[in-house]
Amino acid sequence: MTRNHRLAALAAGVTTLALALAGCGGGSGSAPADGSPEKVELTVTTFGTMGFDKLYAQYEAAHPGVTIKATNIDTGDNALVDWKTKQAAGSGLPDVQAVEEGWLGQVMKVSTSFTDLREQGADAIKDRWVPWKLAQGTDPTGRIIGYGTDIGPEGLCYNRDLFKAAGLPTDRKDVATLFGGDQSTWADYFTVGQQYKEKTGKAFYDQSGFVWNAMVNQQPQGYYTPDDKLNIEGNATLQGLWTQLGTAAAQGLSANQTQWDWGKGKAFVDGSFATFVCPGWMLGVVKGQVASGGGDAKTGWDFADVFPGGAANWGGSFLTVPKTSKHPKEAAALADWMTQPAQQAAAFGAAGVFPSGVAAQSDPGVTGSSELSTFFNDAPLGTILARRAEGVVAQHKGPQDSVIQSQVFGPAIKSIDKGVPADQAWNDAIGLLKQVVPATS
Incomplete structure (x- = not known):
């Protein structure tokens, strides 16, 4: 930079x-x-x-x-x-x-x-x-x-040129409205994704991992309760979000990219996906990836004041x-x-x-x-x-939070992006959780 x-x-x-x-x-x-x-x-x-x-x-x-x-x-x-x-x-x-x-x-x-x-x-x-x-x-x-x-307050990065090709609005204020504005939900996001997929035949977002991360971070309690008790197995809210995400992946909305690689940035410039979840620090990552892939400001990336599901950090x-x-x-x-x-x-x-x-x-x-x-x-x-950043509340992060994100749900994310049904992938994640993170951790 x-x-x-x-x-x-x-x-x-x-x-x-x-x-x-x-x-x-x-x-x-x-x-x-x-x-x-x-x-x-x-x-x-x-x-x-x-x-x-x-x-x-x-x-x-x-x-x-x-x-x-x-x-x-x-x-x-x-x-x-x-x-x-x-x-x-x-x-x-x-x-x-x-x-x-x-x-x-x-x-x-x-x-x-x-x-x-x-x-x-x-x-x-x-x-x-x-x-x-x-x-x-x-x-x-x-x-x-x-x-x-x-x-890390999150907004939505989107590609104007790809949205235009799909007949979607390109002005960032109109894009915010398209996704539901301040009342935006993940259902809104996936619905627009389906419209995009139908028009272009292409994926809507890069991979499911970052979307799942955002979904979890939006909850009052994530993988742990404030007293460091695991909060995953039997959590109907998280499992419901997982089902939404798995359904979207099954519909082809995920490009199944490799996290932190994206083909050395080429996926950001070749139309592999049209949206990307962006906390502030990710904006520099996007710019760097576009440059690595041979693109520049003319590649068409923009940033909208909207985020599915509300405030997230x-x-x-x-x-x-x-x-x-x-x-x-x-x-x-x-x-x-x-x-x-x-x-x-x-x-x-x-x-x-x-x-x-x-x-x-x-x-x-x-x-x-x-x-x-x-x-x-x-x-x-x-x-x-x-x-x-308005409305962001710091979520308690338990002792193995990052381990759960990468080593428990990481493999499960890859599996739904490859077509494994959401309920099977969830059960696999719970099984892995019990191996990787004992209940007393």
Whole structure:
């Protein structure tokens, strides 16, 4: 991703504060005798498209002596494996570790292995975030272990050219109306999908996994109850949604794509599917996939202010400081700076990651135009995502939430996309659940 053209202007407004942080954060050792800044290397591990790449050099420039060594892992699932391996070994963790919302159940089990950021001034900046984001990053004993980066309100990506070919409206406001506006349901979505399929003979969405993920995230309770009891077997609501999804797949509405691959992006440019569920952070993924597949803004992707089933949040991350860090003050100062409004706005411009910070959500860097919004037919991405965030309630994520999503329902999703009846696939998933996640987990 390239840096938003406003990044330099946004950075200017925080330089003074950033320098102040360098002074008050202090070093973990003594300054060199010659008066030059203490040299500190901070390691950072992130994943996916978080929009941070261009910010590291800016921080280094404002903090003489600080060098950032950044590692970005391709997907959240792979980053989880990396974190769990190093966490179990008790070594190899970075100074700043990005944590995904879906990991929170596992992270909170070992929350005492993370620095309590209240010791580094977190209480003074608690109003920075929407309340539910702050609550997610706070452990049961009140320790703040994560500074929120983004949240994942979901809207609908659609391809204007493919909609036009099917005789469907193409203007994003008309598209929102087509799907039922604020009262949109999954039944509405699949009905339009059937119309599209009848007109074109092609699939409507890329694969069923992301749709299922959205369906689950919309519920007051997902795979777990708030007291960490499994909430799947016998759950009539989830099973009913699963039946809807399986029926749609049987009707050919799923393109049965491979998650996170899409033929190296070609499926985004060759008409393999016409819609795609898009939390804010996925907008940067779509742009990147289109580019990988040989397309550009003319490929026709747009973003509508509508989402089947109502408000939904998928993902969102936190910056944490493992206790193994040798530079906790400096690491916390970096995490603080990276989640300040200007930096959150810059990350949004680069990757579409919608800020969890209250002030950042109305920053011109979020509400205005950007390279990313230009790609999506000049859609007001920040404004749409702010609307889609209305009504979002943070869902409790249990200890094996991400494992259930990928290892239990992952295979079942693939099976319905290949034609296995929904009820059989559900029963298979329940059987796998009992093997992978014991009832006491």
